[in-house]
Amino acid sequence: MSYLALYRKWRPVDFKGLVGQDAIVRTLKNALTKERVSHAYLFSGVRGTGKTSTAxxxxxxxxxxxxxxxxxxxQCENCVKINEDIFMDIIEIDAASNRGIDEIRDLREKIKFHPVEGKVKVYIIDEVHMLTGEAFNAxxxxxxxxxxxxxxxxxxTEPQKIPLTILSRCQRFDFHKIPNDILKNHLKMIGEDSGAEITEEALNLMTKLAGGGLRDGISLLDQCITSSDGTITGEQVAAVSGIVDDETLMNLLKTIGGGALSETIREYELLKEKGKSIGQLLKDLMEAFKNMLLLKTVKDASNYIMASEEAIIKYQEIGNLFSKKDLLKWVYTLGELESQLKYSTHPDILLEVTLVKGVSSELGEEIKASVEPKKEGTIIVEKSIVPEVNAEPISPVKVETAVEAVEGSTEVTIEERPIEAEFVEEEVEEAIVVMTEPVSEAVIVEGDVIALWESFLEAFKKAKPLSYPFYVEGEAVAIEDNKLFIAYDEKYTFHKERGETDKHRANAEAILSQVAGKPMKVVLQFQVAEVKKEVSVEDKIKDIFGEYVTFIDS
Ligand SMILES: [Zn+2]
Incomplete structure (x- = not known):
């Protein structure tokens, strides 16, 4: 049975048979019952959602x-003729084929004539946005x-390309994508009617690939029926559509999550050998990371995921190998890569480099330290692991040096590309987190800073009451090279800026030097907002999945 035959067979003959557009059907039937049909309608929406069928x-x-x-x-004479496509008064024009110039001219000449056999002459102009300016005017x-x-x-499919003068004369209906559950049930019903056995995994995959369009779904089902000898499996749907089957994809995800670089490359090569297109592989990876993120963050996430129960369990297992933040970064990084692949002559290399880069950063700092030559940054990381050996406080100045070293060494190993910026940032963040920890853990060092800070504030308040208010909201965090580092929350930006002006700074340094018994400077800076970053992960998740998400309490 050919695709056309199956789609034709299931073309609805009445409004009852139209799938997933209940609101539009209700309005149209209402207009028909009350004999208030408009003279012009505009049906807009993505392909395969029922626009032409409804027309x-x-x-x-x-x-x-x-x-x-x-x-x-x-049953009437007209209905029968229309069902057989031999009715004279329904004229279909495909604006995409020759941009409609001749057809519209023809239309203008013939429109004044009355219907040949029906009650009403109906012009259906498909892909109307393709008409030329001249045709639109006509x-x-x-x-x-x-x-x-x-x-x-x-x-x-592109209502935004239609002139307002036309839009304003039409009654407009927006055809939404057909919801997945309705689409799935319909495909199941058609499959059963055709005598085909379809596994749950295959049904889910077909529904996902149909992307809200019934025509694409039926087309895919038809291809699967043609190429199967009995049961349609997920693997078969994957083969017909050229997407990656679940098992192979899961293997790749596992190696990524486990930080196994050589295995990741091997699985990736395997997928390429199987002839999977890079674009499709990228889409599947994005979908998988999105699913894992949903399962980790959203209550009842399985309701929003088009996958078999088996696959969802696997997603949950593999998702545990990643942090929420990592999953989000993968979604974003692959999303950015998607737009770049279109312009690349070597998309496979771009994807491979992204995987290598991502997996490398999953390994964390310990591998970095053992693999890379001893640079200043690496040494500081090592020191930070054993804070008791290092009595010297670690100041933000050294942290910056370390960050530079980390970035520098990254460039040595892998060529820097903008798409990998997310992962580089993560390394930097981790470096900061690791290296600042000892400051708060080393009690003696912290005690010194706090003692000095308290003595300073007390003296400062008495000696310079007009400068004091700009410093009291800060927090002393470290001493280094006779500099006292004072951190401000962002909400005290005003205080920090005033405190940095020459006059107030000179006052502060004079008193600080007195209290410390040696010349000292002050450095005012903003706090590293760790807490804020955590919140913004959830915000970003909401950006992706919309406001409906309910986060799992952690
Ligand atoms: Zn009839």
């Missing part, structure tokens, strides 16, 4: 000789004074 049903209904509650009877003149015996139905 044909409406054309049939307005011509039906025995319409019942807004439904065509499918159409507009017709729409301005439509003859009583004519109905226009314009259909488009």
């Amino acid at each position: 044909k049903l409406l054309a049939k209904a307005v011509n039906c000789l025995n319409i019942q509650d807004g439904e065509p009877c499918n 159409l507009l003149k017709t729409l301005e004074e439509p003859p009583g015996h004519v109905v226009f139905i314009l259909a488009t």
Whole structure:
């Protein structure tokens, strides 16, 4: 059975049979019952959502000789002819084929004639946004004074390309994507009717690939039925559509999550050998990371994921190998890569480099330290692991040096690319976290800073009461090279800026030097906002999944 045959077979003959567009059907049937059909309609929406089917049903209904509650009877002379595609008064124009110049001219000449056999002449103009400016003008003149015996139905996937003058003369219906559960049930029903056995995994995969469009779903089902000898499996759907099957993908994800670099490359090569397209592989990876993130963050996440129960369990298992932050970074990084792949002559290399870079950063700092030559940054990391050996406080100045060293060494190993910036940032963040920890843990050092800070504030308040208020909101965090580092929360930006002016700074340094018994300077800076970063991960998740998400309490 050919694709066309299966799709034709399931083309709806009445509004009842139209899938997933209940609101539109209700409005149209209402208009038909009350005989208030407009002269011009615009049906917009993504492909395969039922625009053309609805247009044909409406054309049939307005011509039906025995319409019942807004439904065509499918038995009268007109209905029968329309179902056989031999009805003279429904004229279909495909604006995409030759941009409609001849057709619209023809339309303008013939529109004044009355219907040949029906009650109403219906013009269905598909992909109407493709019309030329000239054709639009001709159409507009017709729409301005439509003859009583004519109905226009314009259909488009890109309503934003249609002139406002046309839009304003049409009653507009936006066709939404068909919800996954409805799509899935419909595919299941068609499959059963065709005598095909379809596994749950295969159904889910087909639904996902249909992307809210019934026509694409039926087309895929048809191809699967043709190439199967009995049961349709997920693997088969994957093979027909060229996507990666679950098991192979899961293996790749596992190696990424486990930080196993050579295994990751091996799995990736395996996928390429299987002839998977890089673009599809990238999409599948993004979807997988998104699913793992959902399962980790959102209550009842499985309701939002198009995957078999088996696959969801696997996603949960593998998801445990990643932090929420890592999953989010993978989604973003792969998303950015997607736009770059289009312009690349070597998309496979770009994806491989991204995987290598991502997996390398999953390994964390310990591997870095053992693999890379001893640079200043690495030494500091080592010191920070054993803080008791290092009595000297570690100041933000050294942290900056360390960050530079980390970045520098990254450039040596792998060429820096903008797409990998996310992962580089992560390394830097980790470096800061690791290296600042000892400051708070080393009690003696912290005690010294706090003692000095308290003595300073006390003296400062008495000696310079006009400068004191700008320093009291700060917090002393470290001493280094006779400099006292004072950190401010962002909400005290004003205090920090005033405190940094020459006059107040000179006052502070004079008193500080007195209290410390040696010349000292002050360095005012903002706090590293660790807590804020955690919150923003959830915000970013909301950005991706929308406001409906409910976070799992942790
Ligand atoms: Zn009829």
